[in-house]
Amino acid sequence: MPTRTIKVDYLARVEGEGALSLRIRDGVVTDAKLKIFEPPRFFESLLRGRAFTEAPDVTARICGICPVAYQMSAVHAMENAAGICVTGPLRDLRRLLYCGEWIESHALHVFLLHAPDFLGFDDAVAMARDHGDIVKTGLAIKKAGNAIVSLIGGREIHPINIRVGGFYRTPSKNELKALARTLEPVLDDVVKALHWAQTLPFPDYEAPYDFVSLFHGEEYPFNEGRIVSTSGLDISADAYENHFIEYQEPHSTALHSLIKGHGAYLVGPMARFHFNRALLTPMATMAAKEADLAGGCVNPFKSILIRLIEILFALEEALRLIDNYVEPESPAIAVEPKVSIGHSATEAPRGLLYHRYCLDAVGDILEAKIVPPTSQNQKTIENDLKDVAQQYVALPDEELQWRCEQTIRNYDPCISCSAHFLKLNVERQRSAEAPHGN
C-alpha cells in the first residue's frame, strides 16, 4: 500500500495565512506542525522613532479582528511607563469598550467560523440554509458587540477614539442609555444560543493544559491583574520576560513561546475561565452551571461554550458599566513622557497580549516588544493536533483532515496577529516505505 498523502489547499475560517502538516507512520502520528507564513510586517521595528502617543493607532493595525486589544495593551504600557493610572469612569469606559470587542470577536468565531465544524457545513452561509435562526441570532449578537465598539471607539475596526490617558471624547449618559436598550434583548439571544450549543456533538478529548491568564481577584479581567499559570506562576506584567521565552521555529513567521522550566502553555477563554469563573456575572455563572462547566473545562472543543459564556458575561458587564456610568469631567488625563520602560498585559479575546516599550525623554519609542496570544499558543496547538490526530487516526483521510482543522479552529487562531491560509498536509507512511514514496 503506497504512502498516503492528503493535500488541502487551505484550512479556512481562521484569520491569517498558515499551513499544517501531519506525518503518520504505521498508524502513529510522528509529527504535527502548524506552519505560519503570514508575511511579517515588522511592527516592532517600525515603531521605533514614533511618538508614544502613536502606539495605540499603529499597533491596532496588527489585527483587524481585535484592534481594541492592541490599543488597550499599548495605552496601559505607556501609562505604566509614565507612572500613572487611569481610574473612575475612564477605566470603566475601557472595560466597556473591551466588552464590545469580546462580544464581536467571540460571536464571529462561535457562529461564523467554529459552529459549522460541528454540523459538517463548509461555512455559515451553508449552515444558514438548515439553521437560519441560529446564524441570524449569531449575527445579531455580533452586531451588539460592534455597536459598543462603534459608539465608544468611533468605528468597529481600528477605533479612533482611544488615546494614552483616556479618550478624545467620552459618551453622554443618554448615548449609553440608548446603547443599553439595544443590548438588553441580546441577553436572551445568547442564553438561547448557549442551549443550542450544548446540543452540539463534542469529541471526547481532554488535555492537561498549563493555563495562563490575568487574575484580578475582584473582577473578570480585561486590563489589569497578575499573570498566573496552572504551573504556579504569579507575577506582574513587568516580570513577563523573566518567565516567558520567545524562540523562532523555521516553519513559522510567528515566534513561539514557552514558560521557562515548564514548556508549552495556553492563553485565551479557557484559561481565563479556569482562573476567574468565580467572578462571572449572575447569568453567565448560571449558564456555566447549566452547561456542566462549573468545575472547569479542559476539552478544547467545548471552548465554543466558554466563548458564549464570556459573551453573556460581557453583555451583563456592559449593562452594569452603563448603569453606573457618570460622565467624567475630562475625556483624558495628562500624560508626561520621561525616560522609562512600560509594560502591560491585557486580555485580548484570544488571550494574554503583552506589550513593552522603552521611551526616551520626549516619549519617542526606542524599543518595542509585542507578544500576541496566538503566537503563544502555537506549541500547545501543535501538541493538541498530534494527540487529536492520534485519537482519530483510524478515520478516513477526509474526516481526519476535517477533525484536524476543527482542532486548530478550537483556538480561534489569529494568524494575522501572530505573524493566514492554513494548508493541511497529511502524510501516511508505512515503515518499509520511503518517506516521500508514492
Next chain:
Amino acid sequence: MARKHIPKLAVWKFASCDGCQLSLLDCEDEFLALAGVIDIANFPEATRTKKRGPYDLSLVEGSISTMRDRERIQKVRRQSKYLVTIGACATAGGVQALRNGRDIAEFMSVVYARPDYIDTLATSTPISDHVKVDFELRGCPINKSQLLELITAFLHGRRPAIATTSVCAECKARGTVCVMTAKQAPCLGPVTQAGCGAICPAYDRSCYGCFGPMESPNTVSLKEQWRNLGANEKDIRRAFQTFNAGAPEFLNAARGHADKNN
C-alpha cells in the same frame, strides 16, 4: 431553460491585518442577503469551499511584501474579470510600507533571530505596482457602506458612487465644527479623501489621514497652516508617514518634495 448567471466573488489576502475583509462579515444585516445574490466562490476567512475561477469580482486585501505574494498576485489577476483593491495596504502599501527606504536586514534582525528563515522583500508595495487594478477602495479600514455600494454597483453594472472630495466636505455635511479653526488642532482632513464619514473630528480629534490623499491635495499649503498652528517638521513628517505612507502625495509631503518652503 437558461439560468441566470450568478457572479462569482473571490476575496484574497496579502500582507494585512484582515480588517478590510472582515468588513464584509461586519455587514451583519446584509451578509446573508448578499450570499443569496453573489456566489462566494473563494473567501478562506469565511468558508472551506474553494470554487475554481475565473471570478467575476475579486476583492484584494493587503500589500505585496514577499516573493511568493509577488507571483501569487499575477495568478489572482489572471483569474479575475474585475479586480478591486480594498484598503490602504492594497492601495498604498499599508503601514508596513514604512520599511521602504530603510534597512530591511536591520528591521528583520529586531524581530527574528534567524532572518534567513524569512521570505520578505525590502519593500511593501500596492497591488497596482504589480497588476492592473480596476477600482480602489480607500481606508484603513475601508468603510463597509462603501464596500456594499461597490458590490451593489458591480451587480448592476454601474460605476460605484464613491466621493473623491476631502474629509472637510464630510465635516460640513454632518455639521461638525472645524477642529482646525475652532481648536487650532493640526488636521489632515483638507488633503484626505472622504469616505470615513469624518469620524475623527466628530470625536473631537483631528483627521489622521487613514483614507489617504484626495485627488490633487494641496499638501504644501496645509503644511504651512500646520506650522502656523505650532507643528514642527517632525510632527508633519510623522503625520504623513502612517497608514498610507507609500501613497506618492503623502510620501512627497513627508519628504518635503514639491514644497516651496523647505
